[in-house]
Amino acid sequence: MVLPSHLQGNLTPTEINFLAENELITILPRYSIKKINLIGVTVPNLRAMRREKVPLWVALILKTQDKCNIVPPKWLNVNYLKEKYDDEIRKPTQFSDLPWNWLELSKILLTKASDDLQDSVSELRSIIQDLREIRLIKSRKGLKELNESNIALNGLSLLEINEIRPFVLPVMNKLRQMHDTTLKHDAGTNEENMADVTDDE
Amino acid sequence: MYGDQANKLVADAKRFSNLPSIPIYQADSVKDIVKEINDLNRDAEYLSTISDNLKENEAEGNSTQQEEDYRINQCQTFVTHLSMRRNKRCLLAYEKLRSDKLIEFAWLNIDPAESINQSASSSTDTAATAGAPSLPNSKTLLPQPKTIPNYTTQLDLNNLNHFEQDFYKNYQNLITNYKSKFGEYLDLTGDLQPPTDIFIDVRCLKDGGDVTTEYGSFNLIKDSQFYVRKSDVERLIQQGYLEEI
Numbered sequence: 001m002v003l004p005s006h007l008q009g010n011l012t013p014t015e016i017n018f019l020a021e022n023e024l025i026t027i028l029p030r031y032s033i034k035k036i037n038l039i040g041v042t043v044p045n046l047r048a049m050r051r052e053k054v055p056l057w058v059a060l061i062l063k064t065q066d067k068c069n070i071v072p073p074k075w076l077n078v079n080y081l082k083e084k085y086d087d088e089i090r091k092p093t094q095f096s097d098l099p100w101n102w103l104e105l106s107k108i109l110l111t112k113a114s115d116d117l118q119d120s121v122s123e124l125r126s127i128i129q130d131l132r133e134i135r136l137i138k139s140r141k142g143l144k145e146l147n148e149s150n151i152a153l154n155g156l157s158l159l160e161i162n163e164i165r166p167f168v169l170p171v172m173n174k175l176r177q178m179h180d181t182t183l184k185h186d187a188g189t190n191e192e193n194m195a196d197v198t199d200d201e
Numbered sequence: 202m203y204g205d206q207a208n209k210l211v212a213d214a215k216r217f218s219n220l221p222s223i224p225i226y227q228a229d230s231v232k233d234i235v236k237e238i239n240d241l242n243r244d245a246e247y248l249s250t251i252s253d254n255l256k257e258n259e260a261e262g263n264s265t266q267q268e269e270d271y272r273i274n275q276c277q278t279f280v281t282h283l284s285m286r287r288n289k290r291c292l293l294a295y296e297k298l299r300s301d302k303l304i305e306f307a308w309l310n311i312d313p314a315e316s317i318n319q320s321a322s323s324s325t326d327t328a329a330t331a332g333a334p335s336l337p338n339s340k341t342l343l344p345q346p347k348t349i350p351n352y353t354t355q356l357d358l359n360n361l362n363h364f365e366q367d368f369y370k371n372y373q374n375l376i377t378n379y380k381s382k383f384g385e386y387l388d389l390t391g392d393l394q395p396p397t398d399i400f401i402d403v404r405c406l407k408d409g410g411d412v413t414t415e416y417g418s419f420n421l422i423k424d425s426q427f428y429v430r431k432s433d434v435e436r437l438i439q440q441g442y443l444e445e446i
Contacts, residue, residue, distance in 0.1 A: 002308045004352045007393060018395035061399075 009169075011162050019158070020104035021057040026071040029062070056108070063113055070113040075099060076106055078119040081127045088134045095135060095155030103132065103159045139164055148175040203241065203284040206234045207291030214295045222355040223302050226362040231295075234288050241285045248278045303361075303369050305353040307376060308390055309439070392435050401431045403443040412437065 006012070011019075024041070033046040036058075043054050051071065054062075062068040074080070075098065087096040099105065106128050114121045139160060145151070146168065153161060210230050217224050252274045258267060358366060380389050405425045412419050419427065421442055427434075437443045 002304060004305075004349045004393070006350050014395050014397075 010165055011158075013159070013162075016101075016159050016162060017104050017108070020101040020108070021055065021060070023056050023101065023105070024053040025056045025059050025073065026051050026053055027059045027062065028069040028071055029067065030069070031067050033067070056105075060108070060112055070109065070116045072109060072113075072117050073099070073105065075102065076109060076117065076124070078123050078127055081124070081131060085127060085131055085134070088131065088138070092138070095138065095153075097155050098131075098157060100157050101159070102157055103128075135160060143168070146171055146175065148172060148179040203237060204287050204291075206230060206237060207288045210234065210295050211291045214298045218298055219351050221353060222357065223299060223306075223353060223360055225360045226299070226365065227295075228362065231292065234292060238285055238288050241281050241288075245278060245281045245285070248274060248281065252278065299361075299365060300368060302353040303356075303365060304372060306356045307369060307372050309354065392439065396431065399431060400428060401434075402446040403427050403429060403434055403438070404446055405442065406444050407442055412442070 027046075028049060028051055029046040030048055031046070032048055033043075035045045036043040038055070038058075041055055043058055044052050046052055046054075046068075059068060059070050063070055075084075084096045084098060106124070109117065110121055110124060110128075117124065135156075139153075139156065142151075142153070143164070151168065151172070210227060213224075213227060213230075252271070255267060255271045255274060259271070358369075361369065376390075383389060403426065405421050405423055405427075408421060408423050410421060412421050417433075421437075426446070427443075434443055438445060
């Protein structure tokens with residue numbers, strides 16, 4: 001195929017970042033800027049020190065030019081994340097409900113807007129790392145439950161799903177194939193079965 | 202046994218399926234397989250005449266011996282056809298893999314004219330050195346395109362057979378036609394990485410002389426650095442002249 005094989009069927013981390021940058025985020029502008037019409041969203045008239053919601057990538061451009069402060073989302077503070085961490089420990093079979101792009105958002109904000117966060121960056125980093133590890137352990141444990149029909153991954157973020165996808169999908173596919181071949185075909189002549197055998201790889 | 206030749210061809214196909222370049226076309230092997238198919242076809246025709254004879258005899262009298270002959274004949278015909286089918290499948294798999302690699306290369310954003318020159322000069326290099334590794338200064342002249350894992354990034358037109366060369370040229374025309382529908386607004390062969398920064402620092406890896414992009418001219422001197430708009434230099438990065446920092 002034309003698309004390189006490492007881009008087929010899975011997203012790269014940069015692509016996930018790209019998707020996460022489309023999320024709206026609240027900013028505190030320092031200058032007044034006129035409204036901009038983008039594809040899909042509009043950046044409203046920005047007035048100094050008046051909170052507005054803009055796409056994250058616009059916020060990052062303004063931030064690098066020192067034209068705004070980013071208001072961190074309400075889940076990005078040590079207290080909230082500590083609570084979630086306790087949640088994870090209390091419920092060993094579920095994932096706590098974090099936003100679908102918590103990893104990418106927190107990484108972007110920690111690197112590019114660290115001066116806008118209320119808590120210290122090192123503390124946030126360590127609690128995020130803890131959360132990530134405990135969720136990783138859970139998803140590893142969950143892989144034991146793979147079967148040919150379904151899997152429930154409630155509360156897993158996009159990046160975490162993306163990590164296990166290249167492993168989970170082929171394994172489930174093979175399990176399904178093996179399951180299907182043991183089923184009895186009611187209709188289906190010999191010739192059709194022959195065609196299946198020769199064309200299947 | 203029938204099919205062994207084809208097996209070798211497929212094993213070769215598997216070997217180069219992940220290489221960044223397309224190896225030489227195995228004309229001998231393919232010719233052998235086609236010859237084998239012709240032999241098998243002759244067998245099949247012969248067997249069908251026998252089967253016709255048997256059928257005629259069957260109308261006259263029905264003995265157990267004749268019935269067994271008929272069954273044996275059926276079995277031979279069937280196996281012959283299966284062998285032909287397997288050879289056909291192996292040949293098609295080989296050709297398809299090569300054409301896929303050609304298509305991959307054709308989509309890379311390398312100027313077609315340049316790629317042809319590049320491959321031509323590299324082939325003369327290999328001809329001159331006759332198997333020895335190509336001269337180091339030939340590499341300084343020809344920038345190596347950015348490597349993409351499991352992707353065809355080099356092409357030597359001399360490794361292709363006549364039909365593949367035609368196919369490659371026609372496919373390039375198809376791409377050009379298709380791209381022209383989108384005008385200048387969308388470059389379909391552009392970088393597949395999502396855009397991050399508008400302005401980037403680039404370092405020049407190879408001497409390229411004066412290179413004029415659509416937005417102005419650069420003087421590419423080795424190890425010089427520029428701070429430029431990413432969309433201006435995307436093509437040069439793809440061709441391996443510049444490296445993003």
